[in-house]
Amino acid sequence: MTDKPMTRGSMTRRTFWIALLMVWSLGPMLWQLVSSFTTADALVNDQLSFWSRWTLNNYRDLLTTDPPFWRYLFNSSFVASLTTLLTLMFAIPAAYGMAKLPDRWRGSLRAAVVGAALFPYVLLFLALLELARTFALGNNLIAIAIPYSALSMPLALLLLTAAFEALPNDLEDAAKLEGLSLWQRLRWVLLPLIAPASASTAILVFLFAWNEYPVALTWLSRSDLLTLPVAMARIAGSSTYSVPYGTYAAATVLGAIPLLVLVLVFQRQIVSGLTNGSIKG
Amino acid sequence: MTMLLAAPALLLIAVVFGWPMLRYAWLSFHADSVLTGLEPVANGGANWLRLVADQRFWLDAGQTARFALISVGLELLLAMAIALLLHQRWRGRGAVRALTLLPWALPTTMMALGWRWIFNTPYGPIEVLVRSLGLNSLDLLSTPSITWLVTVFADVWKTTPFITLILLAGLQSIPEDLYSAFRLEGGTPLQGLRRVTLPLLLPYILLSLLFRLAQAFGVFDLVQVLTGGGPAGSTESIALYAYLNGMRFLDFGYSATVMLAGFLLLTALILAGTLLLRSCGLLRPLDR
Numbered sequence: 001m002t003d004k005p006m007t008r009g010s011m012t013r014r015t016f017w018i019a020l021l022m023v024w025s026l027g028p029m030l031w032q033l034v035s036s037f038t039t040a041d042a043l044v045n046d047q048l049s050f051w052s053r054w055t056l057n058n059y060r061d062l063l064t065t066d067p068p069f070w071r072y073l074f075n076s077s078f079v080a081s082l083t084t085l086l087t088l089m090f091a092i093p094a095a096y097g098m099a100k101l102p103d104r105w106r107g108s109l110r111a112a113v114v115g116a117a118l119f120p121y122v123l124l125f126l127a128l129l130e131l132a133r134t135f136a137l138g139n140n141l142i143a144i145a146i147p148y149s150a151l152s153m154p155l156a157l158l159l160l161t162a163a164f165e166a167l168p169n170d171l172e173d174a175a176k177l178e179g180l181s182l183w184q185r186l187r188w189v190l191l192p193l194i195a196p197a198s199a200s201t202a203i204l205v206f207l208f209a210w211n212e213y214p215v216a217l218t219w220l221s222r223s224d225l226l227t228l229p230v231a232m233a234r235i236a237g238s239s240t241y242s243v244p245y246g247t248y249a250a251a252t253v254l255g256a257i258p259l260l261v262l263v264l265v266f267q268r269q270i271v272s273g274l275t276n277g278s279i280k281g
Numbered sequence: 282m283t284m285l286l287a288a289p290a291l292l293l294i295a296v297v298f299g300w301p302m303l304r305y306a307w308l309s310f311h312a313d314s315v316l317t318g319l320e321p322v323a324n325g326g327a328n329w330l331r332l333v334a335d336q337r338f339w340l341d342a343g344q345t346a347r348f349a350l351i352s353v354g355l356e357l358l359l360a361m362a363i364a365l366l367l368h369q370r371w372r373g374r375g376a377v378r379a380l381t382l383l384p385w386a387l388p389t390t391m392m393a394l395g396w397r398w399i400f401n402t403p404y405g406p407i408e409v410l411v412r413s414l415g416l417n418s419l420d421l422l423s424t425p426s427i428t429w430l431v432t433v434f435a436d437v438w439k440t441t442p443f444i445t446l447i448l449l450a451g452l453q454s455i456p457e458d459l460y461s462a463f464r465l466e467g468g469t470p471l472q473g474l475r476r477v478t479l480p481l482l483l484p485y486i487l488l489s490l491l492f493r494l495a496q497a498f499g500v501f502d503l504v505q506v507l508t509g510g511g512p513a514g515s516t517e518s519i520a521l522y523a524y525l526n527g528m529r530f531l532d533f534g535y536s537a538t539v540m541l542a543g544f545l546l547l548t549a550l551i552l553a554g555t556l557l558l559r560s561c562g563l564l565r566p567l568d569r
Contacts, residue, residue, distance in 0.1 A: 022380065025384055027384070028392065031395075073559070090290040097288075101287075116294055126540065150298075210388070263383055
């Protein structure tokens with residue numbers, strides 16, 4: 001399918017489709033980028049001359065509001081990092097345990113975990129909110145990492161169990177003969193070997209926590225504790241009549257930059273995580 | 282011993298996924314709203330009777346199913362085309378693949394308001410374009426028969442990369458030899474797609490279909506921010522209706538009933554889909 005020599009016509013056609021794909025994927029974000037540098041007047045008036053359309057004020061406004069925008073970026077980074085750490089701490093030993101279970105147990109356990117991974121978790125928000133109220137976990141950036149870890153646990157378990165199952169048994173047997181304890185085997189033999197799967201899991205969990213909306217919406221209400229998705233939605237809701245689009249566009253740009261970096265740097269891990277999670281899981 | 286290692290994580294899953302379902306089942310047989318002073322009071326099957334007669338719920342259920350089926354269908358077609366494009370070898374393919382992932386990685390709420398700006402009447406670029414062509418204003422965000430298509434569009438934009446990746450992994454698992462053999466026997470590329478690629482890709486297609494249908498059925502972030510369920514409730518989903526019942530009308534008993542009913546409907550939808558595919562013989566390759 002690929003080794004056939006291509007004619008000039010089919011090459012041009014392919015270039016056209018690739019260009020179209022890029023416009024489709026990036027166009028809306030580029031539009032936000034342009035809007036973020038456009039003055040409020042120019043956004044609603046296309047008669048203005050080219051040179052009077054541009055401004056940096058949208059960005060200045062973002063950084064001088066109370067709380068300043070970087071606060072939301074900080075909150076999201078904090079929650080997402082903590083969630084990732086917590087999830088891996090629970091999921092790595094659990095995945096090892098699941099990989100060692102006898103087959104008949106493992107099958108039904110895996111079915112339950114797959115079911116949880118498929119579940120549209122937004123339906124859980126009411127009961128989770130009740131738990132937050134009962135145990136006074138609302139408005140707490142550390143506490144919210146608990147439901148986040150639990151919600152990303154099914155995917156983490158599927159990915160990591162598959163990684164442990166792929167390791168040859170001889171390896172661990174040899175380490176056992178050397179007299180290494182369970183903890184030592186995990187730490188010095190198995191953990192380095194599943195590092196790629198752990199990295200994939202970590203980046204997917206991080207992205208989930210960074211983007212999560214319904215739980216954050218119900219658990220966090222203090223304006224200085226909001227995560228990015230909720231803060232964005234609040235800008236939309238607070239001013240129903242005139243959403244400050246220029247400022248909002250600037251917020252999308254600033255909020256997208258960390259993700260842009262993450263996706264470009266961890267592309268390989270994201271791809272292998274998503275594909276392994278769905279195929280082996 | 283090994284079971285002990287797995288226990289904390291499994292317990293966490295059981296609490297966060299299992300407990301809410303039990304709680305909803307219990308709450309759905311109680312009145313728990315402002316009228317009862319936010320204390321649960323058993324009310325028999327009143328919530329369920331109300332649900333059966335609740336036109337808004339059934340309308341939302343239909344809208345949710347329509348949204349899920351059409352967006353996932355479009356995503357699958359588009360992802361198939363993109364995956365075939367990305368599967369070919371050309372310079373810069375890795376960078377393009379990374380950039381196409383970007384829409385999937387952005388928070389839904391963030392782009393939802395971006396879409397509100399882009400589809401806005403009269404200042405959004407789409408509207409400006411339509412007017413410069415001398416056509417009538419589309420009023421994309423305030424016409425009930427059109428706005429739900431905007432939500433479909435936004436969902437397709439965001440989640441197509443996810444399906445693309447799964448299908449791409451599937452394509453890469455098909456050995457090249459199969460195509461060479463097929464060509465030697467005189468098959469055309471289009472026949473190759475139909476007779477070699479699609480059958481071998483089927484498990485991947487079904488898997489992404491199942492996962493995406495379940496997620497799209499729970500659509501919440503997108504409609505809450507982009508349309509707020511409007512205009513005239515035309516984009517309201519089951520999850521949004523449950524949210525409004527709980528957080529705006531403070532009727533927790535009924536909110537729990539709506540969520541449980543939504544879950545049951547989704548399960549029924551998936552079961553019906555599985556049976557349908559099985560009766561067409563499409564699942565046979567998976568039963569091995």
